[in-house]
Amino acid sequence: MNNSANNAANAFDKIDSHVSSSLFNHAPTDLSIDNAEPLEEISRAEAHSLRQQADRLQNLLKVMPAGVVVVDGRGQVKQANQVALDFLGEPLEGEAWRTIIQRSFKPQADDGHEVSLRDGRKVKLSITPLANEPGQIIVLTDLTETRKLQQRMSHLQRLSSLGNMVASLAHQIRTPLSAAMLYGANLNNQNLPEQSRQQFNEKLMSRLQDLESQVNDMLLFAKSGDHEVVSELSLQTLLTEVEAGAEAMLKKSDAKLEVTLPEPDVQILGNKTALAGALQNLIQNALHVKPDGAVIKLSAVRREQGSNIVDITVADNGPGIKKEYMNRIFEPFFTTKSQGTGLGLAVVKAVAQSHHGSVGLKSQLGKGTAISLCLPMLNHDENGENCYEEFEQPIAVGA
Template sequence: MSLTRGDNNNESAKSTVSTGKAPKLLSEAFAGELDLLRLQSNQLNQLFDVMPAGVVIIDGDGIIVKTNNVANNLLGAELLKKAWIDVITSAFKPRADDGHEVSLNDGRRVKLDISSFGSQAGQLILITDLTETRLLQDKLSHMQRLSALGRMVSTLAHQIRTPLSAAMLYCSNLSSKALSAEKRQNFQDKLTSRLQDLEQQVNDMLLFAKSGGKQVVEVFSVTALLNDAISGVEAQINEANAQLNLAIDDQNLNILGNQNALEGALQNLIHNSIQVINQQAIIDVHAYRKEQSIYIHVKDNGCGIDETEVENIFEPFYTSKVQGTGLGLAVVKSVAKAHHGDVSLVSKQGEGADFCIKLPIFNTEKDK
């Protein structure tokens, strides 16, 4: 019996020791887990502070609960516990030409990316300073235009000399008193034609020089843009016995940009069709909206463009015409790019050419 009692005592002692170790092991496990969480938290905070973009976290009530130094420097104040709507009012100063960016009070431009936390209330706002990037892009664009203009000078020197010499010759012939009325009219028509060539070349040069630079921007309707552009080339359309058909699917489409520059680009496309076809051209201009973009097609019934030329058609100084600077379509592309858009061409030999300018739509507050 004593042996049995002793065995029971030993089992009880082992159980007591085992039970005593459990809380200690759990405590050590929790301590290790806590240390790991602290380490991860410190690492996240360090990453948060060294991010090149500003970060703002707001709770479900729109109150700022966390920021990094970049956000504080960009927005110019201590942001914690402030309402995000108040920060927008005090730190941001939107301008008409902001586009997809937003201007701050000090003139810097930033991009805002906002994301939610899923099922958890609140939002994360990422603020990227694009000021230096835009300055570098402007400088690069300026240098590229200077380089292109340098090449243009030598090209234009020859191309302007030819119609200018012809115009001077026609002027000389017109001074003859013995000239018949029929010949006088013939020389006048030729003189006018040569002067129009000169005007087109100078216009191309000016548009190309200006297209990449800063322009005065405003909101205007696609309807006004197309009507004004067509009105500007109406005389050329009539002279060439051309037919122009205009279709605008939505009369309420608006664009933010420089209307004069876009008019010049569209007139270049229309003028190009008239020149290629020469007489009785049929030109279809069609504008419509697709998602958040506006598409403007200028399609003609000409002989089309060979596939080998399509790749280079928008390059400066590339031309297959006897007379021309090779800048007309380069101007169109440059203007479209300056408006955060693009231009494309669909054409096959014998099937005409279909140019399409794609531009971002400007949403009014009602649309938003």
């Protein structure tokens, strides 16, 4: 698409230069009257061919569904098609591109990798240098309906999952709720020994914490695709806050958390609350599979020098995951534990996907599990490297 529009932008300019070049290259030493007529025929044929090419490319620009703007080396609009006029308004040709940006664009907090126009539509900008002269060709693709459809599909999928959640809600909550009521009733016994009272109190609090955890999982899952409030985030800051938030549960389990911050710092565009909740979920999951002596590693690493992808990983030294569970571990309501909703890892996956990322899993029985959120960095080019190349499917290490 870019090449065709690029050629159209240059075709008219090339006509005169090609004709002049042809006149020079085909000019005989003897510029007699006899040689003038063949020379004129050659020039006319080349000029006619170039005009046909320019007409074809001009028609292509007219029927393209994307807006095309050609900006010269001075930053002024040299050419634009009708779709670009519909997006950006008039006038365009002869105007400074910087002026058009201020006039026609209105960035919003939830833009992500698109840019909002003043009328609310979202467009994706693709910018390519002109091939044979200073300047750029800018292609604007309308993603408004695409984003609405994606949001609608995500909403419907969550509604379907929430239906399953409601069906299992009574069973999930009944057990810890019944236990909590029993412990609470025992605490009403005035003759209860102090030691027993303390034990019942601890058990009551434990069951209430189970209930709170399940409700939080459900709320996170229900809202996992609604991260409209996004901002630039420092991963050093995010991981430091996650470490501080996990301190209490780490002390309770006598566990150790080793944090590796990215050096230099990495910036992403995201919802800090959602990402922190997903990472806390992974840490809590690691503590559940190894209640005593857990060593958990939290890290954020850019894949390689120059890469626009960062992997945030939580690794544990737990028992690992059986091979037959590997492809189901991120399914909503799938769990191998007697307690819990089975939503923890489903929440993590949903959060990663809502940030245009993905989630990956590596596990080895008897040695541990590593779960990674693969996220695009700030100003990531969607046409380039993406998260799905390595993390599309879970990878089992060992058996």
